Amino acid sequence: MPVENSRLSGFFKLSVEERRKLVQKLSKISDEQINALASNGELSDEAADRMIENVIGTMSLPVGIATNFVIDGSHYLIPFCLEESSVVAAASNMAKRCLQNGGFHTQNDAPLMIGQIQILETPDLTKAMKNLNQSKDEIIALCNSLPSTMIKLGGGCKRIETRVVETMSGPMLILHIIVDCRDAMGANAVNTMAELIAPEVERLTGGRVHLKILSNLAAHRLARVEAIFTPEELSNDGTIENGQDVINGIIEAHHFAVADPFRATTHNKGVMNAISSVAVACGQDWRAIEAGCHAWASHANNHYTSMTNWRINEDGNLHGSIETPMAVGIVGGASKVHPVAKANLAILGVKSANELAGIICAAGLAQNLGALRALATNGIQAGHMKLHSRNMAVSAGAQGEEIEIVAARLQAHSGPKTQTTVKKILDELRNE
Numbered sequence: 001m002p003v004e005n006s007r008l009s010g011f012f013k014l015s016v017e018e019r020r021k022l023v024q025k026l027s028k029i030s031d032e033q034i035n036a037l038a039s040n041g042e043l044s045d046e047a048a049d050r051m052i053e054n055v056i057g058t059m060s061l062p063v064g065i066a067t068n069f070v071i072d073g074s075h076y077l078i079p080f081c082l083e084e085s086s087v088v089a090a091a092s093n094m095a096k097r098c099l100q101n102g103g104f105h106t107q108n109d110a111p112l113m114i115g116q117i118q119i120l121e122t123p124d125l126t127k128a129m130k131n132l133n134q135s136k137d138e139i140i141a142l143c144n145s146l147p148s149t150m151i152k153l154g155g156g157c158k159r160i161e162t163r164v165v166e167t168m169s170g171p172m173l174i175l176h177i178i179v180d181c182r183d184a185m186g187a188n189a190v191n192t193m194a195e196l197i198a199p200e201v202e203r204l205t206g207g208r209v210h211l212k213i214l215s216n217l218a219a220h221r222l223a224r225v226e227a228i229f230t231p232e233e234l235s236n237d238g239t240i241e242n243g244q245d246v247i248n249g250i251i252e253a254h255h256f257a258v259a260d261p262f263r264a265t266t267h268n269k270g271v272m273n274a275i276s277s278v279a280v281a282c283g284q285d286w287r288a289i290e291a292g293c294h295a296w297a298s299h300a301n302n303h304y305t306s307m308t309n310w311r312i313n314e315d316g317n318l319h320g321s322i323e324t325p326m327a328v329g330i331v332g333g334a335s336k337v338h339p340v341a342k343a344n345l346a347i348l349g350v351k352s353a354n355e356l357a358g359i360i361c362a363a364g365l366a367q368n369l370g371a372l373r374a375l376a377t378n379g380i381q382a383g384h385m386k387l388h389s390r391n392m393a394v395s396a397g398a399q400g401e402e403i404e405i406v407a408a409r410l411q412a413h414s415g416p417k418t419q420t421t422v423k424k425i426l427d428e429l430r431n432e
Helices: 016-027 031-038 045-051 087-096 125-134 136-143 187-205 240-259 261-281 286-299 339-348 353-376 380-395 401-412 419-430
Strands: 063-071 074-081 112-120 156-167 170-180 208-215 222-229 308-312 318-325
Touching: 016 031, 016 074, 016 339, 031 339, 063 087, 063 339, 063 353, 074 087, 074 261, 074 339, 074 353, 087 261, 087 353, 112 187, 125 136, 125 156, 125 170, 125 187, 136 156, 136 170, 136 187, 170 187, 187 208, 222 353, 240 261, 240 308, 240 318, 240 353, 261 286, 261 339, 261 353, 286 318, 308 353, 318 353, 339 353, 380 401, 380 419, 401 419
Parallel strands: none
Antiparallel strands: 063 074, 112 170, 112 208, 156 170, 222 318, 308 318
8 A cells, every 4th residue: 555644854864774664664564575675685696597698696776765746645655766866856856846736646548558460471451451350359369368367357358450551671461459468567468469369360361470579669558647836836935926937947948848859858868767767666677668658759749759748727837747658567577576676566555557657657757847947947967966976976086974075065166066176175185
């Protein structure tokens, strides 16, 4: 279950151990799960060797908790796994700024995935398409003849679609099988169905079936999230006037991303800072999610554009929304193998893949607003450098107490905050 309250005042001031204890208390995860986090998520050589080939070791990344998220009326502590500073803080900050209107609200499609079957050398495309569509019930039944828990739970192949794609190799007939994957991401089930029906597809079309594979452009499995931010919530000083200025700046920045693919790429990278980080933390196929999100940002408008939409509503508030493919699962895969992925899913308390999809997209929308607000006000470097200064101090060779002293002096430095500046500050400190 979600936590009772995600508003954790002063959470960032606690030690790592204190944060773990508080998260365990709130989410009621087990000692085993909290120990998996405390051990930095390290896999044994044996476990790692079962996951991929030619294993020589493992690599750890930080897992942080984004706070303040209220999604569909429930509070969530959201785990992020990534190496970049300021992301968790920005998402948490923006999540706190839409609570006046109830936080984030989701509306997701059913968990439908597409399996593609490529049919070549078809003597008569029109007749082949007609035969496939007339035999749709038999094709669907064949797909669903597999023994599968997913099918027993109401999932399985629901319909088929046919397309002709013009290519450099000539026209190709493409059959889509549309499969309800329930709480699974669905790749294995969809690929198995596609391979199973290939001989029958060849018989019906007179063609040669070539590729049989899932599509990661999950156009029938869209997650939608929206939130409303008042001028007071977004302002720097609590006034409506300042908040309206901030909102206007955000809108102007958003319009830049909508129109220009160079800006849209960086804009969407900010969205994916959260989406991919939560996906990694929860053991999802984040590469598939990335591919689907970026493809959708091009597919819907025939040019690469913003994944998010921002506008000023009739009340003068900022309305943000995102609609994007979100193929996630809570059964199978790394989500059930990696001990930290299991712990992070337990912290979220999700009960379905659709719930997880909404959480991930809410994090993406919040993080996007964090970047837009920073760009439209103080600039992106102000907050980022405040958090990044410690990393720069360590890179310059600072140790122990030197790290915080160098970081503080770098933040107070009025000139460029470069690595050369950090080294100079460290040298001056050691000569005192």
